[in-house]
Amino acid sequence: MKTLAASKLGKDDLIATYRLIKLGRRLDERLWQLNRIGKVAFHISGQGSEVAQAAMIKAFNTKRDYFLPYYRDMTAAMGWGVTAEQIMAGSLGKAADPSSHGRQMPNHYGSVAHRIVSFGSTVTTQYLLATGVAYAALLDHKDYVTLVTTGEGSTAQGDFHEALNIASIKKLPVVFAIENNGYAISTPNREEFAVKQLAERGKAYNMPAEAVDGHDFTATYQAFAKAVSRAEKGKGPTLIEVMVDRLTGHSSDDNQNVYRSKEEMAALKENDNVPLFEKQLSEEKILTPAEIANIDAEIKEMVNQATQAAEKLPAPAAETLLDHVYA
């Protein structure tokens, strides 16, 4: 693993990144609790990819660029500017949810104000939408870069291939990310594709592509920084496969014990990206263990406050049921 120092990010940046990672984890844990007591109807978790998500978005200008996330990208969405309270409002189906005002499923992160386009539930459709968003940057002579993500199983859809093809033909300023966590619900990678790494798919479209270990913050950050720089220079799209873990079931409706062994889960826990990042922080003397513990306490309090505030928000009004079908 590369050192955090090798990222050349300053101490403040790395601490802010750590806060984001920890917030991603603690908020996710809270959402599971709320699901189990029946307050949140559904939850789908990003545990196991927080570091990768934080590294990915760090490479973008989140005040300029567009993001089309998929449902595991809670940490990334917060890194792009969405607040914990807004995320909570979405999961509780409140009118203040910036994504869809409670109309979509939870975890369909979006925000007009933050240039985040929410996911349409049908996997991989966001890859095609991203080509349109990116093409508009060329047509409008705008300098934004577009980031789009998906899971590895979803690359089996035709949409994935159609998107890479047109992006490469038109040299679109877009970064295609795959968060490879080894499973599509219960289906393991060997049943989804016959290549060793999905980054190999880049060749088929004459597109630069690489696979990175999502536990390695610096390597992931650097891969995306390179891709953003290519897009900015008019050199076209890049495909990045980030190797991550799925530490939980697919969603709150899934029982992964049916298809994953206890040993497998235990091994993943040993390699949990969040404590690994904390270890790097203290080994490189960016934060002391005591400072890390303090930050965690602060984050927990933030999650409490976000939960309490969001719970008090109103649900969408039933009278709005017929609104916005047509202009």
Added chain:
Amino acid sequence: MAKKTMIKAITDALDLELAHDDKLLVFGEDVGKNGGVFRATEGLQEKHGEDRVFDTPLAESGIGGLSIGLALQGWHPVPEIQFFGFVFEVMDSIGGQMSRFRYRMDGSRHLPITIRSAFGGGAKTPEMHSDSFEGLITQFPGIRVVVPSNPYDAKGLLISSLRSEDPVLFLEHMRLYRSFREEVPDESYTVPLDKAAVAREGNDVTIVTYGAMVRESLKAADELAKNNISAEVIDLRTIAPLDVETILTSVKKTGRVVVVQEAQRQAGVGAQVAAEIAEKGILYLDAPISRVAAPDTPYPFAEAEPDWLPNSNDIVEAVKKVREF
């Protein structure tokens, strides 16, 4: 005989037919080891082997095309589309190919495919996971659309579908999967396709419906009986092609009709039923045909679901109106 949920009845039907027909193949996303996200194929891979029951990549158009090719070579594919909201990804296979193959080939080829899919609202899983898109597929002559309303029918209709020479879309309403149990024989039996059932006999009004709205209509009929209104409930079971004869026989008797569907009002199965009655049975009618359906919006947010979905109260109100006309 044992009391079973609808999902158990469906698993039983697949299990029996996998044993009965060695050309039957069950496949789709997560149907193997996981037994399907709703558990409809639970235990089938272990029992019948990985050649007969297998996971596919996450690609619905791939699943559709694979099914057609296998069927051309004499296999009986039973693909699962995990949620019917994702049917758009396989629409060409269904509407552009499968449904018209027999006709296009002038009867020289046929495709015995049964597509199973979970659909319908009320389980607090918002849009794309709750929609009722069955009306779309009824636009394609050549594929049957079958929607069971109870465990007994689900098993018998599924076995009939699996034995049919033609493609069938078999739609399983998620809210019915586990909400009640019914006596279901352990052995194999069939329930006829293309044949509506009289779910409850009555003389004053005919309620024509299908799927989860059959339960709501029966509930409404109980309520109406308290006011001495005797409602007949027709469960269409196969929504394409329609059993117009059973509908007309009932309408002739009652002279009043309410058509009920969970789907949005515009176009759809209810509109087709109403049109058939208007065309062929208008002289039997003592009141205009009434329809109960969801409003013409995309599937709504969880908070609004109870208001949006048609229910037994809406049906009671509609029946009272056609009675008072």
